[in-house]
Each structure stands twice: as C-alpha cells, then as structure tokens.
Amino acid sequence: MWQQADLDDVISSAWAVGLPMRTRFRGVTLREAVLFEGPAGWGEFAPFPEYGSQEAAAWLEAGLEAAWTGLGQPLRREIPVNATMPAVGPEQVEQVLRRFGDPETIPAVKVKVAEPGVDSADESLAQDVARVREVRRLVPQAGLRVDANGGWTQPQALRALDALAEAAGERFEYAEQPVAGVEPLAQLREELDRHGVTVAGQPLRIAADEAVRKAEDPLRVARLGAADLIVVKVPPLGGVARALRIVEESGLDAVVSSALDTSVGLAAGLALATRLPELPYACGLGTAALLAEDVVDQPLIPAGGVLPVPGVGAGEGAARQVAGKIAAPSPSSARLKDHRLPAEREAWWKDRIREAHHALSSEDRWGPARI
Ligand SMILES: O=C(O)CCC(=O)C1=CC=C[C@@H](O)[C@@H]1C(=O)O
Ligand SMILES: [Mg+2]
Structure with a gap:
C-alpha cells in the first residue's frame, strides 16, 4: 500500500531523467520519468506532462507499489x-x-x-x-x-x-x-x-x-x-x-x-x-x-x-x-547521471510527486464501487 512510503524518502531517492526517443511517439521526443528506490526495489513515476494531479496520483500509486510492496509472484517466465x-x-x-x-x-x-x-x-x-x-x-x-x-x-x-x-x-x-x-x-x-x-x-x-x-x-x-x-x-x-x-x-x-x-x-x-x-x-x-x-x-x-x-x-x-519474485531491474548510476534532467526540471517533477501524493492522501480514491 502506498501509505507505507514516506514522501521524504521517495523524494530524496528520486532521480528525474529525460530519455530521447528513436522516433516521435504520441508527440513525445524526450521521455521524462522519475525513478526512486524503496525497500522492495525500484519504482517509476512518469505521468505525461499534461496530466493533472488526480490522474498523476494513480501513476504514483503504481510506482510506490513497485518500490514499497513489490511486484508479486509470477505464473510465467x-x-x-x-x-x-x-x-x-x-x-x-x-x-x-x-x-x-x-x-x-x-x-x-x-x-x-x-x-x-x-x-x-x-x-x-x-x-x-x-x-x-x-x-x-x-x-x-x-x-x-x-x-x-x-x-x-x-x-x-x-x-x-x-x-x-x-x-x-x-x-x-x-x-x-x-x-x-x-x-x-x-x-x-x-x-x-x-x-x-x-x-x-x-x-x-x-x-x-x-x-x-x-x-x-x-x-x-x-x-x-x-x-x-x-x-x-x-x-x-x-x-x-x-x-x-x-x-x-x-x-x-x-x-x-x-x-x-x-x-x-x-x-x-x-x-x-x-x-x-x-x-x-x-x-x-x-x-x-x-x-x-x-x-x-x-x-x-x-x-x-x-x-x-x-x-x-x-x-x-x-x-x-x-x-522467484518479479524484480524491476536496477538503474545504473552512470545512466541516471548521464540522463538526469536540469535541476529546475527535476524540481518540477518533485513538485508533481508532492501534488500527486497530496491527491492520493486527501481522497478516498478507489471506493468500493470504483474498485
Ligand atoms: O501498446 C503498445 O504496443 C505500446 C504502448 C502504447 O501504444 C502506448 C503507450 C503510451 C501511451 C499511449 O499513447 C499508447 C497507447 O495508446 O496505447
Ligand atoms: Mg492505446
């Protein structure tokens, strides 16, 4: 559950990167993403820039699941x-x-x-x-x-x-x-x-x-x-x-x-x-x-x-x-450094995480009728 993750821990381990695309896809030529590490492994937060904080909250929930809860047991290899x-x-x-x-x-x-x-x-x-x-x-x-x-x-x-x-x-x-x-x-x-x-x-x-x-x-x-x-x-x-x-x-x-x-x-x-x-x-x-x-x-x-x-x-x-357990591969620190976004943009991404986290905490997001 996302509540297990401490927002400060998420933010302090977070790297915001920009990865060039080989071909433009859905209008994107540089794919931006934030990677962070929790007790269960690495997670990702990469809602497209135009998404608001309600939509981004689901993406944060998924990233926190990967890093704090883990990805579970496989049925296929x-x-x-x-x-x-x-x-x-x-x-x-x-x-x-x-x-x-x-x-x-x-x-x-x-x-x-x-x-x-x-x-x-x-x-x-x-x-x-x-x-x-x-x-x-x-x-x-x-x-x-x-x-x-x-x-x-x-x-x-x-x-x-x-x-x-x-x-x-x-x-x-x-x-x-x-x-x-x-x-x-x-x-x-x-x-x-x-x-x-x-x-x-x-x-x-x-x-x-x-x-x-x-x-x-x-x-x-x-x-x-x-x-x-x-x-x-x-x-x-x-x-x-x-x-x-x-x-x-x-x-x-x-x-x-x-x-x-x-x-x-x-x-x-x-x-x-x-x-x-x-x-x-x-x-x-x-x-x-x-x-x-x-x-x-x-x-x-x-x-x-x-x-x-x-x-x-x-x-x-x-x-x-x-x-075994499904485990996301760990990013290499050299690659994180090579593709790190400029400080101003990384700060923007960290603010998005804070806003998405606020949206997650301030609402009963998935009531029983909505799963
Ligand atoms: O489904 C695939 O083959 C690849 C993923 C894919 O097409 C998409 C990924 C991300 C954003 C979307 O615009 C797009 C899709 O609409 O399915
Ligand atoms: Mg589609």
Missing part, C-alpha cells in the same frame, strides 16, 4: 510482446520493425493510426492504409492491430476500419479505441456489425484503452458491452494489484500494454502480464525498443517475440515451474 509501430511513413516501417527483434519472430504488430495534425481525413487514412499494408507485407505471419487513440469521429471510424480491415487481412486482431468515450465505442460496435465490417467472417473486435485508463469507472466499458477486450496499463490504473482486479471484474480478455515506460516501469507491466491467468494476446510491452536510451544496462528489448520476466528463474526440479 516470459511474455509474448507485440511490436509497436509509430505513425511513420512506409519507408521507415522495416527499420522500426527490426528494433523489435528478428521480424520473423514478431507475434503481432500494433500500428498507430489517425495521427493528429495530418492535413485531411482522406490523407490520414491513405497514410494509415499504406503503413498497415507495408507491415503486412514485411511480417505476414504477425497479428495486426491498429490504435487510433480515439482520434476518429463515428463516420470516420466506420470508413477507416472498413479500409483497414481490407488492408490488414485475416490476421487483423482488433481496433484499439477507434473513437473516444465509452458510449461511442458501444455505438460503433453496433454500426460495424450493421455494415458487415468483419475479419475472417467474424465481427471486427474492438479494444478499449483510454475508455478504461482515463475513466472514473474502468468497468463501465464492460457493463455497457462497449468493447470485446480491454487494454490495461499499470501506471494509470494505480498498480499491478488494482489492474488485476479490474481485469477479473471486467470478465473481458485483456492486453497488457506499456505507458512508454523505462525498463524499470516495464517490469511492472511484465508483472501484471505474468500474473494474469489468461493471456490471449501478445502484450504491448516492447516499447523500450522505441527509446534511444534507457536507465538500465540491459534494457527490456524483445528478442524472439518475447520478453523475460525480470527476476524470475526456472524452478528447481520441475523444469517448467517458475520461481
């Missing part, structure tokens, strides 16, 4: 991970794919679509289709998914998903947050059905991301039947334990995804993935491959389509048994 394709032109697709290991071993690719700032909806869709086609050409064995981050209107989503289902073919797994909100997702599912947008004869599956992680009530999606599956991210959901409960109560399939974390934060995502009873999809936890620098000497970059769960070894005797 390694996790299949998808490649994540930013909104790049087709000429860059191959180079990005290669960062996620041998392309032949990649189990799935998530392709960003509906990138903000493109001149027209027609132009945007043409670029998305070209990106998806190129991914399919290069990794025909991989599952494909698209993520629009709620960037389409209802009619745009219908049109785009029809075209993208055609471009992606039979291995199209799902569309993530095609429109914003919960009700609009539910409506879109009905519309897609009515218009017969299918994959291998089945209705195209819809995943909810922002509709879970930014919602007051993360279970509304499930209650309204707004999605076939949910994307779960440890930091915005307030930690591994809470994310596990949300998945269980939703009764839906879940895909664990990163929040563009450093390798320290990714360990918590791997903890969630290894603790889920079912893991029907490859997880979006390969994003250290999008960072040009990391805080640990051996970043969690996928190889052979999987990531190992850090700290977990083979059990003695039974070869298939997993043993």
Whole structure:
C-alpha cells in the first residue's frame, strides 16, 4: 500500500531523467520519468506532462507499489510482446520493425493510426492504409492491430476500419479505441456489425484503452458491452494489484500494454502480464525498443517475440515451474547521471510527486464501487 512510503524518502531517492526517443511517439521526443528506490526495489513515476494531479496520483500509486510492496509472484517466465509501430511513413516501417527483434519472430504488430495534425481525413487514412499494408507485407505471419487513440469521429471510424480491415487481412486482431468515450465505442460496435465490417467472417473486435485508463469507472466499458477486450496499463490504473482486479471484474480478455515506460516501469507491466491467468494476446510491452536510451544496462528489448520476466528463474526440479519474485531491474548510476534532467526540471517533477501524493492522501480514491 502506498501509505507505507514516506514522501521524504521517495523524494530524496528520486532521480528525474529525460530519455530521447528513436522516433516521435504520441508527440513525445524526450521521455521524462522519475525513478526512486524503496525497500522492495525500484519504482517509476512518469505521468505525461499534461496530466493533472488526480490522474498523476494513480501513476504514483503504481510506482510506490513497485518500490514499497513489490511486484508479486509470477505464473510465467516470459511474455509474448507485440511490436509497436509509430505513425511513420512506409519507408521507415522495416527499420522500426527490426528494433523489435528478428521480424520473423514478431507475434503481432500494433500500428498507430489517425495521427493528429495530418492535413485531411482522406490523407490520414491513405497514410494509415499504406503503413498497415507495408507491415503486412514485411511480417505476414504477425497479428495486426491498429490504435487510433480515439482520434476518429463515428463516420470516420466506420470508413477507416472498413479500409483497414481490407488492408490488414485475416490476421487483423482488433481496433484499439477507434473513437473516444465509452458510449461511442458501444455505438460503433453496433454500426460495424450493421455494415458487415468483419475479419475472417467474424465481427471486427474492438479494444478499449483510454475508455478504461482515463475513466472514473474502468468497468463501465464492460457493463455497457462497449468493447470485446480491454487494454490495461499499470501506471494509470494505480498498480499491478488494482489492474488485476479490474481485469477479473471486467470478465473481458485483456492486453497488457506499456505507458512508454523505462525498463524499470516495464517490469511492472511484465508483472501484471505474468500474473494474469489468461493471456490471449501478445502484450504491448516492447516499447523500450522505441527509446534511444534507457536507465538500465540491459534494457527490456524483445528478442524472439518475447520478453523475460525480470527476476524470475526456472524452478528447481520441475523444469517448467517458475520461481522467484518479479524484480524491476536496477538503474545504473552512470545512466541516471548521464540522463538526469536540469535541476529546475527535476524540481518540477518533485513538485508533481508532492501534488500527486497530496491527491492520493486527501481522497478516498478507489471506493468500493470504483474498485
Ligand atoms: O501498446 C503498445 O504496443 C505500446 C504502448 C502504447 O501504444 C502506448 C503507450 C503510451 C501511451 C499511449 O499513447 C499508447 C497507447 O495508446 O496505447
Ligand atoms: Mg492505446
């Protein structure tokens, strides 16, 4: 529980770093994060700069869980991970794919679509289709998914998903947050059905991301039947334990995804993935491959389509048994120093921690109805 952590201890062990991205992703070119150490290991606090203190409080809760409570016991030793394709032109697709290991071993690719700032909806869709086609050409064995981050209107989503289902073919797994909100997702599912947008004869599956992680009530999606599956991210959901409960109560399939974390934060995502009873999809936890620098000497970059769960070894005797506790890798002090943010910016981050901590302490954040 986050109450075990003393705010002064958190602040005094905290390092604020800025890690350059290889490719711009969700508008980010320098990923900023705070790392701190507690009795159970290292934790991370990296809410995007535009988030307010209520939203940031969940991220702090997750970081404190990792550092003060620990990440728990594993069920699996390694996790299949998808490649994540930013909104790049087709000429860059191959180079990005290669960062996620041998392309032949990649189990799935998530392709960003509906990138903000493109001149027209027609132009945007043409670029998305070209990106998806190129991914399919290069990794025909991989599952494909698209993520629009709620960037389409209802009619745009219908049109785009029809075209993208055609471009992606039979291995199209799902569309993530095609429109914003919960009700609009539910409506879109009905519309897609009515218009017969299918994959291998089945209705195209819809995943909810922002509709879970930014919602007051993360279970509304499930209650309204707004999605076939949910994307779960440890930091915005307030930690591994809470994310596990949300998945269980939703009764839906879940895909664990990163929040563009450093390798320290990714360990918590791997903890969630290894603790889920079912893991029907490859997880979006390969994003250290999008960072040009990391805080640990051996970043969690996928190889052979999987990531190992850090700290977990083979059990003695039974070869298939997993043993040990999940442990985030420790940052190297040289890397923390190399990437440390200027003093003024670090002070800004420490203030954010204080504000997020205040938000955590001053509110009964997750009442029984909200988990
Ligand atoms: O799911 C993945 O493959 C990688 C993670 C990812 O796409 C995201 C991480 C962080 C911020 C988000 O904009 C984005 C997402 O929307 O899922
Ligand atoms: Mg998403």
